[in-house]
Amino acid sequence: MRDLSNDRSLISINSMTVKPWSLAELVEGCARAGISAISPWRDIVQACGVERAARLIRAHDMTVTGLCRGGMFPAADAAGRLAALDDNRRAVDEAAAIGAQCLILVVGGLPKGSRDLADARRQVRDGLLALLPHARQARVPLAIEPLHPMYAADRACVNTLAQANDLCDELGAGAGVAVDTYHVWWDPDLARQIARAGRNILAYHVNDWLLSTTDLLLDRGMMGDGVIDLRAVRALVEAAGYRGHCEVEILSANNWWKRDPGEVLRVCIERHQRVV
């Protein structure tokens, strides 16, 4: 088996993992810890200012494994859909400005008041098709992230890697998938769909599913603290041809967000080496 120790070069830190930090703190904190890749959410990029963020990132020679996030395509009316598309184009531009390897897309769930999941899924497809030309022009690949089915109503109606792969088949060049262990680990079709995604895997997110999950959104586990066979999933994405980073994305209101972000980074590095 390949020696995974000291491969700090393959770890990326999603800003949600160290939520208390600003973009400057994220960049500088990662640099101090010997980590050379980050994936910020738009809020901290915008708070920093996109141009300043780009300069900070370049100054520290940080790889940006993704910008989180575009998406949220479905809306109750045409005006809402157009507003979402405009915002997604801005997200593409921000991703281009900071040199992100892709724009992560959380595609959105049911419009307010709707129970029509099939329609929401059609709206996602239409939104992606409408966004794609701008993304291609900006050379920002769109990474469709299937979210766990427990988010189908409110966050993403793309809930399996199969669905994301189907969308990629239709979209063609410029679209790919983000594989997040938290969202896909349960899928009986996982091995086949990861192999099918192949070189379309634009991002790989790691974290863990806690047996005692207490909150649907903000109780993700640190790698090794839960039940996901992370080495097995990583072997699948690498066998599919993925050679990129393992991006640590942990939303954890009652545990990791309450700790010192520097300590969180140290644990991420240790767990990345030991169990990812």
Next chain:
Amino acid sequence: MRDLSNDRSLISINSMTVKPWSLAELVEGCARAGISAISPWRDIVQACGVERAARLIRAHDMTVTGLCRGGMFPAADAAGRLAALDDNRRAVDEAAAIGAQCLILVVGGLPKGSRDLADARRQVRDGLLALLPHARQARVPLAIEPLHPMYAADRACVNTLAQANDLCDELGAGAGVAVDTYHVWWDPDLARQIARAGRNILAYHVNDWLLSTTDLLLDRGMMGDGVIDLRAVRALVEAAGYRGHCEVEILSANNWWKRDPGEVLRVCIERHQRVV
């Protein structure tokens, strides 16, 4: 469209929906409300005594749409698997004694300490194959219930109707599926898999997914309070040939379990007529 009003004859009440009630209270409460079908969990059947439960049910001419639940097949060692199989055989016997139309199976998740979901799934298959002869002899159909993927770790590693259908293909006569709206509503493959299940649909459970779900287990919604298009799912199961009851199963620690069970029944009847 078919007139669904006054079809009280097609509603069944799962004992979890009126958790404060004993079996006698469930039978008598439903009879008072003009409901002629129930689906008890084993705890209240055992608390009542199986023979007395059978007499109560016959005396009130109640249909038993299912006994909840067998399953929980995977275990960390052979002794644990044998104990689970023994318990499942007793569950089959109890189902036969009370005249249940099927035994609902929540198949179980990862054995303690395991991260091997594929192995858990193999154990489920092996457990089902081992249980089937006894179930056939007792003429109790086994209803494999796919559970929402958020229960893959701790309750059921059969998480899609496709998996349950695959198991039925392998098991043959005596095995079928239970379709629960809460568990399957998000599935992009739902229409196809319900059609595929066809006459193998042994039970149909209704409830709702709340947008503001606060607990992974005990915050299910009353039909109409959430986002599931219940009429659409019912149309699918009926198109597949299902002619049985709509069984209301709502686990709701902070809402419906705190109310008077008689009131809960009235709401179930009203919602069943209006939105199911």
